[in-house]
Amino acid sequence: GQQLNQSPQSMFIQEGEDVSMNCTSSSIFNTWLWYKQDPGEGPVLLIALYKAGELTSNGRLTAQFGITRKDSFLNISASIPSDVGIYFCAGARSGGSNYKLTFGKGTLLTVNP
Amino acid sequence: GAVVSQHPSRVICKSGTSVKIECRSLDFQATTMFWYRQFPKKSLMLMATSNEGSKATYEQGVEKDKFLINHASLTLSTLTVTSAHPEDSSFYICSAPSGGRNEQYFGPGTRLTVT
Numbered sequence: 001g002q003q004l005n006q007s008p009q010s011m012f013i014q015e016g017e018d019v020s021m022n023c024t025s026s027s028i029f030n031t032w033l034w035y036k037q038d039p040g041e042g043p044v045l046l047i048a049l050y051k052a053g054e055l056t057s058n059g060r061l062t063a064q065f066g067i068t069r070k071d072s073f074l075n076i077s078a079s080i081p082s083d084v085g086i087y088f089c090a091g092a093r094s095g096g097s098n099y100k101l102t103f104g105k106g107t108l109l110t111v112n113p
Numbered sequence: 114g115a116v117v118s119q120h121p122s123r124v125i126c127k128s129g130t131s132v133k134i135e136c137r138s139l140d141f142q143a144t145t146m147f148w149y150r151q152f153p154k155k156s157l158m159l160m161a162t163s164n165e166g167s168k169a170t171y172e173q174g175v176e177k178d179k180f181l182i183n184h185a186s187l188t189l190s191t192l193t194v195t196s197a198h199p200e201d202s203s204f205y206i207c208s209a210p211s212g213g214r215n216e217q218y219f220g221p222g223t224r225l226t227v228t
Contacts, residue, residue, distance in 0.1 A: 003156065031215035042119075042206045042219035043157070050214065088156065092215035099145060099210040101217055103156045 006089050006104025013079055014112050021087060021107040022073040029091030032065050032072035033101065037086045046087075047074070079111050115141045115211035119220035126197055126227055134192045134223045136163075136207030142187035143209035147217065148180075151204040163190040163207075197227040 004023045013019060023032070031050055035043035047058050049065035049072060056063055062075045072091075076083055089104040116139040126132050136146055144165045149157040161182055162170040169182035179201075181193040194201055204224055208217040 033216065035219075040204075040222070040224070042117075042208075042222045045216060045218060048214070048216045090217075099215055099217060100147070100159065100162070101208075101215075105156045108154075 004089055004091060004102055004104040006107060008107060009105070010108040010110070012110045012112065015079060015081060017079055019076040019079055019109060020073060022071060023089035023104045024071040025091060026070070028069040029093055030069070031092040032063070033090040033092070034063050034074045035088045035090060037088060043088060081111050081113050084109055084111050115209070115218040117207065117209050117218050117220040119207055119223050121223060122221060123224045124226070126225070128198055128227055129196055131193055131195045132197055132225060134205055136190045136192070136220050138188045138209045141211045143211070144187060146184060146190040146207055146209045148182065148192050149206045149208065151206060157206065194225065199227045201225065202227045
C-alpha cells in the first residue's frame with residue numbers, strides 16, 4: 001500500500017539540540033498524526049492535526065499540518081535523552097467509519113547525552 | 114488519551130499450533146479496531162480492520178484463513194494466528210480510534226515467536 005515519504009530516516013544529535021522531521025505525500029490527507037515508538041512498545045500518539053495550516057504544540061513538540069494537506073512536520077526543541085525512539089507520521093483521509101492510517105517509514109532519533 | 118491493552122505481551126509457540134492475541138479498549142468503546150504487523154526496524158503494516166458484529170476486512174496479501182479476527186464486543190477484538198510457522202514470528206499491534214476523530218490509540222504490542 002501507499003506510504004508517506006518521511007525524512008530523515010535517522011538522526012543523531014546532541015542533547016539540547018532542536019530536531020525537525022517531515023512527511024510528504026502525493027495525495028491529500030484530512031488528518032496528520034505523529035507517533036513515537038520505543039523499542040518493544042506500541043506507538044504513542046504525540047500530536048494530532050485536523051486542519052490545513054494548523055500549528056499545534058505539546059510541550060517541547062510542535063507539529064504543523066501543511067497548507068496543501070500533503071505534508072506535515074514535527075519539531076522537537078531542546079532534546080533530551082528520553083526523546084530517543086522512532087517517530088512515525090501517519091495520515092488519514094476521512095472520518096466516520098474509515099479510520100485507516102497510512103504511515104511513514106519512521107525517523108530513528110538518537111540523542112547523545 | 115484512550116487506553117488500549119493487548120494480551121499476551123510475549124508468546125512463544127511451536128510450529129503448527131495456533132495463538133490467540135487479545136486487544137481491548139479499556140476506557141472507551143470501539144466498533145472498529147485495526148491489526149498491524151511490524152518487522153524489525155520497519156514501519157507498521159496494516160493487516161486487517163476488525164469490525165464489531167461483522168466480518169473483518171483484510172488488506173491485500175493477508176490470508177484471512179490464517180489470521181482469524183473476531184470482534185465479539187465493543188471492547189474486544191482477537192487475532193488468532195492459525196497453524197503458525199516461523200515466518201509468522203513478528204510484532205503484532207492493535208489500535209482503536211477514539212473520540213469520533215481520526216486519532217488511533219495503539220496497544221503495547223505482542224511479540225510472537227514461532228519455533
